[in-house]
Amino acid sequence: MISFYPGPSKLDPAVGQAMADAVQSGILSVNHRSEEFVEVCQKAVSALREKLEIPESYQIVFTSSATECWEIIAQSLTEKGGLHLYNGAFGEKWFRYAQKIRPSSVGHSFDFNQQIDLNGIRAPFQPELVCLTHSETSNGTLVPNSSMSAIRAKYPDSLIAVDAVSSMAGVQLAWEVADIWFASVQKCLGLPAGLGIMVISPSAISKTKALGEWDHYNSLAFMIEKMEVCQTTYTPNVLEIWLLGQVIKARMSITELAPILEKRAENLRALIRRLPNFELLVENQAVASPTVIAVRPTGEVSATELRQRAKEAGFLLGKGYGTLGEGTFRIANFPAHTDREMKDLAEFLESQ
């Protein structure tokens, strides 16, 4: 069975050997304050920095999940609350979590088939933080770089936080256009779930220090301080950090990889457009994500039935997410998927 679920998804082919090597090496029995752990952590961080082309000035910290990042950002980077721009279930969920921590957080939803209209935003304050979801995994949209730059230009004094869970390591990110980027590893990185990655700009580091929120084990100031010497505030998921280092080291740079995924997504979208029994949920190419493609069956066969047929043919497809539920299914186009597997899936869809 090949998983095209948009997370957890197909594991990177390097994971099996890397897991065995981790056990062999003894690292999983070593204390996390040891030099051995620091070395593993440093290797993972520098491989990530190199392959994803993360600027030197941006710091990397590890969390347990992207959901944890949502809370850390609200707790450690806002006093009153941020402005959340969203067009789907994950962005909205982030807003709801942030609201619990900062009740004055403001949400603004926009149509997922349109580029965000910044003039339409009626925020009651100059936001201290603007939050957006780069690749909205629930509907398969991506905020284009032009919109990201426009947001930066409209809010020059705000920090910008970006949920890049299903785009980091699959799409070339314009790091400098935002201040906090985060992802978890079970999407484009092709690892088992259980690790989050946060990438933080110098401005966000300064703001964290200025706010001085030190009340939690995962207060960002505390995490940043520890990570300066490749340490964490709690016993980390050493296996995942090891796997991350191994897997990312074996990958192409994002400059080489992103166009390959983009091309595959274009081919798949072109196919869906041609097929009589399917349509793309996101018709507007300008806002379509290359890593998650949401499809709506238009014929007599329901999305549920199609997923069942796909399973029998050896393909695990993603369920529709949130309010899109039963009407759609989702296909992940992640780096762990091969061209051959994408072609086989295309043939299956053509036969339906």
Ligand SMILES: *Cc1c(COP(=O)(O)O)cnc(C)c1O
């Ligand atoms: C999967 C996903 C999350 C949640 O990630 P966890 O690791 O489960 O916390 C958040 N945002 C987006 C866009 C996602 O795709």
